[in-house]
Amino acid sequence: MTRALVLYAHPCDDSFAAALHQNVVQTLTDRGWDVDDCDLYKEGFDPVLSDAGRRGYHEEPSNIEPVKDYVERLRACDALILCFPVWNFGYPAILKGFFDRIFLPGVSFKLIDGKVVPNLTHIKKLAAITTYGGTRVRATLAGDPPRMSVKRAVWHVTRPTKMRYLALYDMNRATEAKRAAYIAKVRKEMKDL
Amino acid sequence: MRALVVYCHPRKTSFTGAVRDVVVQKLEGVGADVRVLDLYARGFDPVLTAAEHEGYEACPDNCAPVESDVADIRWCDALIFIYPTWWYGLPAVLKGWLDRVFLPDVAFLMPDGENTTIRPGLQHITRLGVFTTCGASWWLTQFVGAPGKRTILRGIGVLCAKPVKKVFAAHYLMDSSTDKSRKKHLTRVAGKMDRLVGVPQRQAGPV
Numbered sequence: 001m002t003r004a005l006v007l008y009a010h011p012c013d014d015s016f017a018a019a020l021h022q023n024v025v026q027t028l029t030d031r032g033w034d035v036d037d038c039d040l041y042k043e044g045f046d047p048v049l050s051d052a053g054r055r056g057y058h059e060e061p062s063n064i065e066p067v068k069d070y071v072e073r074l075r076a077c078d079a080l081i082l083c084f085p086v087w088n089f090g091y092p093a094i095l096k097g098f099f100d101r102i103f104l105p106g107v108s109f110k111l112i113d114g115k116v117v118p119n120l121t122h123i124k125k126l127a128a129i130t131t132y133g134g135t136r137v138r139a140t141l142a143g144d145p146p147r148m149s150v151k152r153a154v155w156h157v158t159r160p161t162k163m164r165y166l167a168l169y170d171m172n173r174a175t176e177a178k179r180a181a182y183i184a185k186v187r188k189e190m191k192d193l
Numbered sequence: 194m195r196a197l198v199v200y201c202h203p204r205k206t207s208f209t210g211a212v213r214d215v216v217v218q219k220l221e222g223v224g225a226d227v228r229v230l231d232l233y234a235r236g237f238d239p240v241l242t243a244a245e246h247e248g249y250e251a252c253p254d255n256c257a258p259v260e261s262d263v264a265d266i267r268w269c270d271a272l273i274f275i276y277p278t279w280w281y282g283l284p285a286v287l288k289g290w291l292d293r294v295f296l297p298d299v300a301f302l303m304p305d306g307e308n309t310t311i312r313p314g315l316q317h318i319t320r321l322g323v324f325t326t327c328g329a330s331w332w333l334t335q336f337v338g339a340p341g342k343r344t345i346l347r348g349i350g351v352l353c354a355k356p357v358k359k360v361f362a363a364h365y366l367m368d369s370s371t372d373k374s375r376k377k378h379l380t381r382v383a384g385k386m387d388r389l390v391g392v393p394q395r396q397a398g399p400v
Contacts, residue, residue, distance in 0.1 A: 011243035047239060047285035051203040058368070089348035090282060090340070093239035093289030099280040111368070116333065134311060142347035145282065148338030153281045156337070172304060172311070 002125075003034045005077035009084040009095040011041045016171070016179060020129050021083045023183055027190040028081070036073055040094045045070075047097015060106035070102045079125035079193065080158065082150065086132045086167075089145050108157040118157045125193050126150070126160040128167075129186055136169040164189050194225035194320075194390060197269035201232045201276040201287040208364075208375055212324050213275045215379050219386035220271075222393050228265055232286050239289015252298035262294040271320035271390065272353075274345055278327040278363070281334065282341040291349075300352050313352040321350055321359045322389050324382055326367040334365065360385040 006025055010017035021039075028035050040047075049057075056063050064071045074080075084095050091099075103109075110117045128150045132139055139147070150165055166189055168174060168182040198216060202209040213229070220227045248255050256263040266272075276287050283291070297303045302312040323345050327334050346359055362385045364370060364378040 011241060011246050015246070041240075041243075047289070049203065049279070049284065051205075051233075054203045087241070088288075088291040088295055089344045090288050090291070092241065093285045093292050096280070096282060096288045097239070097285030099282075100285050103280060116329065138311075138351075142351065143338055143340070143343035145338065145340030145344045145348070148343075149281060149340045152337040153340070173309070 001032065001034050002079055003036065003077050004028050004079040004081055004125075005036045005038060005073055006081045006083060007038050007040065007095060007098060009040045009092045015085075016131060017083065017085045019183065020131075020186055023187055024081060024083055024129055024190055027187045028079075031191060033079070036077060038070075038073065040098065045094055045098065047094045047100065049097065049100045053101065058105050058111075060104075063104050064107060067101055067104075070098070071104070071107050074102060074107065074120070075122070077123060079127070080120075080123050080154075081190075082128040082130075082154075084128075084130055085171075086130055086139075086146050089139070089142050091146060091149070103157070116156070118159050120158045123158040124160055125162045126154060126158050127164040127189070127193055130165075130167050131171045132167060132169045133171050134169065136167075139169060162193060164193060194220075194223065194271055195269045196220045196225045196227050196271040196273060196320075196390070197265050198227065198229045198273045198275065199232065199287065199290065200229055201274075201284050201290075203233045207277070208367075208370075209275060209277055209326060211375075211379060212326075212382055215382050216273060216275060216322070216324065216386055219383060220390060223390050224393075225271070225390065228269070230262070230265065230290075232290055237286055237290060239286045239292065241289065241292045245293065250297050250303060252296075255296050256299065259294045259296075262290070263296070263299050266294060266299060266315070267317075270317055271322070272315075272318050272349075273320075273322035273324070273389075275324045276341075277367075278325045278329075278334075278341045281327075281329070281337045281339070283344060288344075291344075295349075295352075300349075315349070315352040316354045318353040319357055320389050321346065321353055321357050322385070323359075323361045324363075324385075326364045328367050329365065331365045334363075358389060360389045
Protein backbone atom coordinates (compact mmCIF):
# COMPACT_ATOMS: atom_id res chain seq x y z
CA MET A 1 0.00 0.00 0.00
CA THR A 2 1.26 3.46 -0.85
CA ARG A 3 1.90 5.61 2.17
CA ALA A 4 1.58 9.35 1.66
CA LEU A 5 2.85 12.12 3.89
CA VAL A 6 0.73 15.23 3.40
CA LEU A 7 2.39 18.39 4.71
CA TYR A 8 -0.25 21.05 5.12
CA ALA A 9 0.46 24.66 6.10
CA HIS A 10 -2.41 27.08 6.64
CA PRO A 11 -3.70 28.52 9.91
CA CYS A 12 -7.41 28.83 9.03
CA ASP A 13 -9.96 26.02 8.85
CA ASP A 14 -12.30 27.96 6.58
CA SER A 15 -9.65 28.91 4.00
CA PHE A 16 -9.49 27.76 0.41
CA ALA A 17 -6.20 26.04 1.32
CA ALA A 18 -8.12 24.03 3.93
CA ALA A 19 -10.62 22.97 1.26
CA LEU A 20 -7.79 21.87 -1.01
CA HIS A 21 -6.16 19.98 1.83
CA GLN A 22 -9.38 18.20 2.68
CA ASN A 23 -9.90 17.19 -0.95
CA VAL A 24 -6.33 15.92 -1.22
CA VAL A 25 -6.58 13.75 1.91
CA GLN A 26 -10.03 12.47 0.92
CA THR A 27 -9.03 11.54 -2.63
CA LEU A 28 -5.87 9.75 -1.54
CA THR A 29 -7.72 7.88 1.22
CA ASP A 30 -10.49 6.90 -1.21
CA ARG A 31 -7.99 5.32 -3.58
CA GLY A 32 -6.78 3.15 -0.73
CA TRP A 33 -3.61 4.98 0.25
CA ASP A 34 -2.43 5.13 3.82
CA VAL A 35 -2.35 8.88 4.49
CA ASP A 36 -0.25 10.49 7.21
CA ASP A 37 -1.94 13.86 7.42
CA CYS A 38 0.56 16.32 8.93
CA ASP A 39 -1.16 19.63 9.68
CA LEU A 40 1.83 21.74 10.71
CA TYR A 41 -0.24 24.46 12.35
CA LYS A 42 -2.45 22.01 14.28
CA GLU A 43 0.59 20.05 15.42
CA GLY A 44 2.21 23.29 16.58
CA PHE A 45 5.34 22.59 14.54
CA ASP A 46 8.21 24.89 15.54
CA PRO A 47 9.96 26.04 12.34
CA VAL A 48 12.86 27.80 14.04
CA LEU A 49 16.23 26.10 13.64
CA SER A 50 17.87 26.96 16.96
CA ASP A 51 21.43 27.83 17.88
CA ALA A 52 21.95 24.26 19.16
CA GLY A 53 20.21 22.85 16.08
CA ARG A 54 22.51 24.80 13.79
CA ARG A 55 25.62 23.74 15.71
CA GLY A 56 24.69 20.06 15.51
CA TYR A 57 23.32 20.27 11.95
CA HIS A 58 26.06 18.17 10.36
CA GLU A 59 26.49 15.70 13.23
CA GLU A 60 24.97 12.46 11.98
CA PRO A 61 23.01 10.72 13.39
CA SER A 62 22.57 12.86 16.53
CA ASN A 63 21.23 15.76 14.41
CA ILE A 64 17.88 13.97 14.06
CA GLU A 65 17.30 13.52 17.81
CA PRO A 66 15.29 16.75 18.42
CA VAL A 67 13.00 15.99 15.44
CA LYS A 68 13.05 12.20 15.37
CA ASP A 69 9.29 11.70 14.98
CA TYR A 70 9.10 13.92 11.93
CA VAL A 71 12.16 12.25 10.39
CA GLU A 72 10.54 8.85 10.86
CA ARG A 73 7.32 10.03 9.23
CA LEU A 74 9.32 11.34 6.27
CA ARG A 75 11.28 8.10 5.97
CA ALA A 76 8.11 6.01 6.11
CA CYS A 77 6.37 7.61 3.11
CA ASP A 78 6.41 6.64 -0.59
CA ALA A 79 4.62 9.81 -1.64
CA LEU A 80 5.17 13.37 -0.44
CA ILE A 81 2.38 15.90 -0.92
CA LEU A 82 2.88 19.58 -0.08
CA CYS A 83 -0.28 21.59 0.40
CA PHE A 84 0.32 25.31 1.06
CA PRO A 85 -0.43 28.88 -0.04
CA VAL A 86 2.39 30.93 -1.57
CA TRP A 87 3.10 33.96 0.60
CA ASN A 88 5.59 36.57 -0.54
CA PHE A 89 6.91 34.31 -3.28
CA GLY A 90 7.81 31.53 -0.90
CA TYR A 91 6.57 28.82 1.41
CA PRO A 92 4.79 29.90 4.59
CA ALA A 93 7.51 30.06 7.29
CA ILE A 94 6.10 27.01 9.10
CA LEU A 95 6.70 24.89 5.98
CA LYS A 96 10.05 26.50 5.18
CA GLY A 97 11.13 25.55 8.70
CA PHE A 98 10.17 21.94 8.03
CA PHE A 99 12.82 21.86 5.32
CA ASP A 100 15.32 23.70 7.53
CA ARG A 101 14.87 21.34 10.48
CA ILE A 102 13.81 17.94 9.06
CA PHE A 103 15.52 17.72 5.65
CA LEU A 104 18.85 17.24 7.43
CA PRO A 105 22.15 15.84 6.26
CA GLY A 106 21.77 12.05 6.53
CA VAL A 107 18.00 12.41 6.05
CA SER A 108 17.30 14.20 2.79
CA PHE A 109 20.84 14.13 1.42
CA LYS A 110 24.29 12.82 2.14
CA LEU A 111 27.38 14.87 1.60
CA ILE A 112 29.88 12.62 -0.15
CA ASP A 113 33.14 14.32 -1.19
CA GLY A 114 31.37 17.67 -0.80
CA LYS A 115 28.61 16.64 -3.21
CA VAL A 116 24.92 16.44 -2.40
CA VAL A 117 23.72 12.87 -2.93
CA PRO A 118 19.92 12.34 -2.79
CA ASN A 119 18.79 10.30 0.19
CA LEU A 120 14.97 10.30 -0.01
CA THR A 121 14.78 8.14 -3.10
CA HIS A 122 12.13 5.93 -1.48
CA ILE A 123 9.74 8.79 -2.29
CA LYS A 124 8.38 7.81 -5.69
CA LYS A 125 5.69 10.44 -6.01
CA LEU A 126 5.95 14.13 -5.31
CA ALA A 127 3.20 16.71 -5.58
CA ALA A 128 2.57 20.30 -4.56
CA ILE A 129 -0.87 21.88 -4.39
CA THR A 130 -0.72 25.62 -4.01
CA THR A 131 -2.27 29.03 -4.64
CA TYR A 132 -0.74 32.43 -5.45
CA GLY A 133 -2.12 35.89 -4.79
CA GLY A 134 -0.28 37.26 -7.82
CA THR A 135 -0.65 36.37 -11.46
CA ARG A 136 1.41 33.74 -13.26
CA VAL A 137 3.26 36.53 -15.11
CA ARG A 138 4.26 38.25 -11.87
CA ALA A 139 5.39 34.97 -10.34
CA THR A 140 7.39 34.05 -13.44
CA LEU A 141 9.06 37.47 -13.51
CA ALA A 142 10.11 36.85 -9.92
CA GLY A 143 11.52 33.47 -10.99
CA ASP A 144 8.64 31.63 -9.30
CA PRO A 145 10.76 30.58 -6.27
CA PRO A 146 8.32 28.05 -4.74
CA ARG A 147 7.84 26.26 -8.08
CA MET A 148 11.60 26.05 -8.52
CA SER A 149 12.09 24.93 -4.94
CA VAL A 150 9.68 22.01 -5.34
CA LYS A 151 10.55 21.01 -8.89
CA ARG A 152 14.29 21.34 -8.49
CA ALA A 153 15.38 21.27 -4.83
CA VAL A 154 12.87 18.75 -3.44
CA TRP A 155 13.01 16.81 -6.70
CA HIS A 156 16.80 16.67 -6.41
CA VAL A 157 16.75 14.76 -3.11
CA THR A 158 13.74 12.53 -3.89
CA ARG A 159 14.09 11.73 -7.63
CA PRO A 160 10.41 10.70 -7.95
CA THR A 161 9.06 8.79 -10.93
CA LYS A 162 6.02 11.09 -10.92
CA MET A 163 5.87 14.76 -10.00
CA ARG A 164 3.06 17.30 -10.17
CA TYR A 165 3.11 21.01 -9.35
CA LEU A 166 -0.45 22.31 -9.28
CA ALA A 167 -1.01 26.02 -8.85
CA LEU A 168 -3.91 28.43 -8.94
CA TYR A 169 -2.58 31.91 -9.64
CA ASP A 170 -4.30 35.25 -9.10
CA MET A 171 -6.32 33.92 -6.16
CA ASN A 172 -7.66 37.34 -5.12
CA ARG A 173 -9.62 37.62 -8.33
CA ALA A 174 -10.52 33.95 -8.84
CA THR A 175 -14.23 33.36 -9.33
CA GLU A 176 -16.19 30.60 -7.62
CA ALA A 177 -16.19 28.69 -10.89
CA LYS A 178 -12.44 28.98 -11.24
CA ARG A 179 -11.89 27.74 -7.70
CA ALA A 180 -14.26 24.83 -8.17
CA ALA A 181 -12.48 23.88 -11.40
CA TYR A 182 -9.17 23.94 -9.58
CA ILE A 183 -10.49 21.66 -6.83
CA ALA A 184 -11.76 19.25 -9.50
CA LYS A 185 -8.35 19.31 -11.16
CA VAL A 186 -6.61 18.61 -7.86
CA ARG A 187 -8.92 15.66 -7.19
CA LYS A 188 -8.23 14.20 -10.62
CA GLU A 189 -4.48 14.63 -10.29
CA MET A 190 -4.49 13.04 -6.84
CA LYS A 191 -6.43 10.08 -8.24
CA ASP A 192 -3.87 9.66 -11.04
CA LEU A 193 -0.72 10.43 -9.10
CA MET B 194 20.08 57.77 4.28
CA ARG B 195 18.07 55.60 6.65
CA ALA B 196 19.13 51.97 6.50
CA LEU B 197 17.30 48.99 7.93
CA VAL B 198 19.47 45.89 8.29
CA VAL B 199 17.48 42.69 8.77
CA TYR B 200 19.85 40.14 10.25
CA CYS B 201 19.00 36.48 10.75
CA HIS B 202 21.36 33.90 12.22
CA PRO B 203 21.03 31.82 15.40
CA ARG B 204 24.73 31.78 16.31
CA LYS B 205 26.43 34.80 17.78
CA THR B 206 29.84 33.82 16.43
CA SER B 207 28.76 33.03 12.88
CA PHE B 208 30.46 34.30 9.74
CA THR B 209 27.13 35.91 8.88
CA GLY B 210 27.72 38.13 11.93
CA ALA B 211 31.04 39.25 10.43
CA VAL B 212 29.23 40.16 7.21
CA ARG B 213 26.76 42.23 9.22
CA ASP B 214 29.61 44.08 10.92
CA VAL B 215 31.11 45.07 7.55
CA VAL B 216 27.71 46.23 6.30
CA VAL B 217 26.98 48.33 9.39
CA GLN B 218 30.47 49.83 9.32
CA LYS B 219 30.03 50.85 5.68
CA LEU B 220 26.66 52.42 6.44
CA GLU B 221 28.03 54.36 9.38
CA GLY B 222 30.96 55.43 7.20
CA VAL B 223 28.64 57.37 4.91
CA GLY B 224 26.76 58.84 7.85
CA ALA B 225 23.60 56.78 7.42
CA ASP B 226 21.12 56.30 10.26
CA VAL B 227 21.17 52.57 10.89
CA ARG B 228 18.69 50.25 12.55
CA VAL B 229 19.58 46.56 12.91
CA LEU B 230 16.86 43.98 13.46
CA ASP B 231 18.39 40.82 14.92
CA LEU B 232 15.48 38.41 14.47
CA TYR B 233 16.91 35.48 16.44
CA ALA B 234 18.09 37.65 19.35
CA ARG B 235 14.58 39.06 19.58
CA GLY B 236 13.03 35.61 19.49
CA PHE B 237 10.87 36.71 16.57
CA ASP B 238 8.02 34.25 16.04
CA PRO B 239 7.75 33.55 12.30
CA VAL B 240 4.39 31.79 12.38
CA LEU B 241 1.53 33.87 10.97
CA THR B 242 -1.41 33.04 13.22
CA ALA B 243 -5.02 32.31 12.32
CA ALA B 244 -6.06 35.63 13.89
CA GLU B 245 -3.49 37.51 11.82
CA HIS B 246 -4.60 35.72 8.67
CA GLU B 247 -8.24 36.56 9.33
CA GLY B 248 -7.38 40.22 9.87
CA TYR B 249 -4.77 40.28 7.10
CA GLU B 250 -6.46 42.89 4.95
CA ALA B 251 -8.02 44.90 7.78
CA CYS B 252 -5.78 47.99 7.63
CA PRO B 253 -4.46 49.50 9.83
CA ASP B 254 -5.27 46.95 12.60
CA ASN B 255 -3.36 44.27 10.68
CA CYS B 256 -0.10 46.04 11.66
CA ALA B 257 -0.72 45.89 15.42
CA PRO B 258 1.08 42.56 16.16
CA VAL B 259 4.25 43.76 14.37
CA GLU B 260 3.96 47.50 14.90
CA SER B 261 7.64 48.32 15.44
CA ASP B 262 8.72 46.30 12.39
CA VAL B 263 6.18 48.12 10.25
CA ALA B 264 7.43 51.45 11.59
CA ASP B 265 11.00 50.46 10.67
CA ILE B 266 9.98 49.46 7.14
CA ARG B 267 8.17 52.77 6.65
CA TRP B 268 11.13 54.68 8.09
CA CYS B 269 13.93 53.29 5.92
CA ASP B 270 14.99 54.14 2.39
CA ALA B 271 17.62 51.38 2.23
CA LEU B 272 16.79 47.77 3.08
CA ILE B 273 19.49 45.14 3.56
CA PHE B 274 19.03 41.44 4.33
CA ILE B 275 21.82 39.35 5.84
CA TYR B 276 21.19 35.63 6.35
CA PRO B 277 22.44 32.12 5.62
CA THR B 278 20.70 30.33 2.74
CA TRP B 279 19.10 27.14 4.02
CA TRP B 280 17.45 24.77 1.63
CA TYR B 281 18.01 27.27 -1.20
CA GLY B 282 15.83 29.81 0.56
CA LEU B 283 15.44 32.14 3.49
CA PRO B 284 15.62 30.71 7.03
CA ALA B 285 12.07 30.18 8.33
CA VAL B 286 12.52 33.04 10.81
CA LEU B 287 13.26 35.50 8.01
CA LYS B 288 10.58 34.08 5.73
CA GLY B 289 8.10 34.48 8.58
CA TRP B 290 9.19 38.06 9.09
CA LEU B 291 8.15 38.74 5.50
CA ASP B 292 4.90 36.80 5.98
CA ARG B 293 3.94 38.80 9.07
CA VAL B 294 5.32 42.28 8.30
CA PHE B 295 4.92 42.70 4.53
CA LEU B 296 1.22 43.35 4.91
CA PRO B 297 -1.40 45.01 2.74
CA ASP B 298 -1.03 48.79 3.09
CA VAL B 299 2.61 48.25 4.13
CA ALA B 300 4.38 46.36 1.34
CA PHE B 301 1.61 46.44 -1.23
CA LEU B 302 -1.82 47.84 -1.90
CA MET B 303 -4.61 45.37 -2.61
CA PRO B 304 -6.94 45.60 -5.60
CA ASP B 305 -9.80 48.04 -4.98
CA GLY B 306 -12.58 49.69 -7.00
CA GLU B 307 -10.18 51.72 -9.14
CA ASN B 308 -7.28 49.33 -9.35
CA THR B 309 -7.65 45.73 -10.42
CA THR B 310 -4.28 44.42 -9.38
CA ILE B 311 -1.81 44.42 -6.48
CA ARG B 312 0.31 47.61 -6.45
CA PRO B 313 3.72 48.21 -4.86
CA GLY B 314 3.85 49.83 -1.41
CA LEU B 315 7.60 50.22 -0.80
CA GLN B 316 8.36 52.98 -3.28
CA HIS B 317 10.27 54.95 -0.65
CA ILE B 318 12.96 52.24 -0.70
CA THR B 319 15.64 53.10 -3.26
CA ARG B 320 18.36 50.67 -2.21
CA LEU B 321 18.07 46.91 -1.68
CA GLY B 322 20.89 44.61 -0.59
CA VAL B 323 21.17 40.85 -0.05
CA PHE B 324 24.18 39.19 1.59
CA THR B 325 24.10 35.46 2.13
CA THR B 326 26.05 32.23 2.41
CA CYS B 327 25.18 28.98 0.63
CA GLY B 328 26.19 25.43 1.48
CA ALA B 329 25.56 24.49 -2.15
CA SER B 330 27.77 25.39 -5.09
CA TRP B 331 27.02 28.25 -7.47
CA TRP B 332 26.00 25.72 -10.13
CA LEU B 333 23.57 23.82 -7.91
CA THR B 334 22.11 27.09 -6.65
CA GLN B 335 21.51 28.28 -10.22
CA PHE B 336 19.95 24.93 -11.12
CA VAL B 337 17.44 25.34 -8.31
CA GLY B 338 16.88 28.92 -9.49
CA ALA B 339 18.25 30.62 -6.35
CA PRO B 340 14.76 30.87 -4.77
CA GLY B 341 15.93 32.81 -1.70
CA LYS B 342 17.72 35.48 -3.70
CA ARG B 343 14.77 35.79 -6.05
CA THR B 344 12.19 35.97 -3.27
CA ILE B 345 13.94 39.15 -2.12
CA LEU B 346 15.56 40.76 -5.16
CA ARG B 347 12.63 40.17 -7.50
CA GLY B 348 9.65 39.53 -5.22
CA ILE B 349 10.42 42.48 -2.94
CA GLY B 350 12.38 44.43 -5.57
CA VAL B 351 9.21 44.92 -7.62
CA LEU B 352 7.54 46.60 -4.63
CA CYS B 353 10.34 49.19 -4.23
CA ALA B 354 11.12 52.48 -6.00
CA LYS B 355 11.71 52.46 -9.74
CA PRO B 356 14.56 52.23 -10.26
CA VAL B 357 15.85 50.56 -7.12
CA LYS B 358 19.57 49.99 -6.76
CA LYS B 359 20.27 46.33 -5.94
CA VAL B 360 23.37 44.49 -4.79
CA PHE B 361 23.89 40.82 -4.02
CA ALA B 362 26.83 38.80 -2.73
CA ALA B 363 26.98 35.15 -1.67
CA HIS B 364 29.73 32.92 -0.38
CA TYR B 365 29.04 29.51 -1.96
CA LEU B 366 30.27 26.10 -0.73
CA MET B 367 30.31 27.49 2.79
CA ASP B 368 31.03 24.12 4.40
CA SER B 369 34.41 23.94 2.71
CA SER B 370 35.24 27.63 3.16
CA THR B 371 38.71 28.68 4.31
CA ASP B 372 40.03 31.71 6.16
CA LYS B 373 41.15 33.03 2.80
CA SER B 374 37.81 32.53 1.06
CA ARG B 375 35.93 34.11 3.95
CA LYS B 376 38.26 37.11 4.03
CA LYS B 377 37.88 37.51 0.28
CA HIS B 378 34.13 37.43 0.69
CA LEU B 379 34.17 40.19 3.31
CA THR B 380 36.18 42.32 0.88
CA ARG B 381 33.56 41.61 -1.78
CA VAL B 382 30.78 42.61 0.64
CA ALA B 383 32.60 45.88 1.37
CA GLY B 384 32.89 46.58 -2.36
CA LYS B 385 29.20 45.86 -2.94
CA MET B 386 28.29 48.18 -0.08
CA ASP B 387 30.34 50.96 -1.68
CA ARG B 388 28.29 50.42 -4.83
CA LEU B 389 25.05 50.43 -2.89
CA VAL B 390 25.57 53.44 -0.63
CA GLY B 391 28.60 55.25 -2.10
CA VAL B 392 31.95 56.00 -0.47
CA PRO B 393 32.53 58.66 2.19
CA GLN B 394 33.33 62.08 0.74
CA ARG B 395 36.77 63.26 1.77
CA GLN B 396 36.54 66.56 3.62
CA ALA B 397 38.28 69.36 1.78
CA GLY B 398 41.05 70.63 4.03
CA PRO B 399 42.25 74.25 4.33
CA VAL B 400 44.41 75.31 1.42
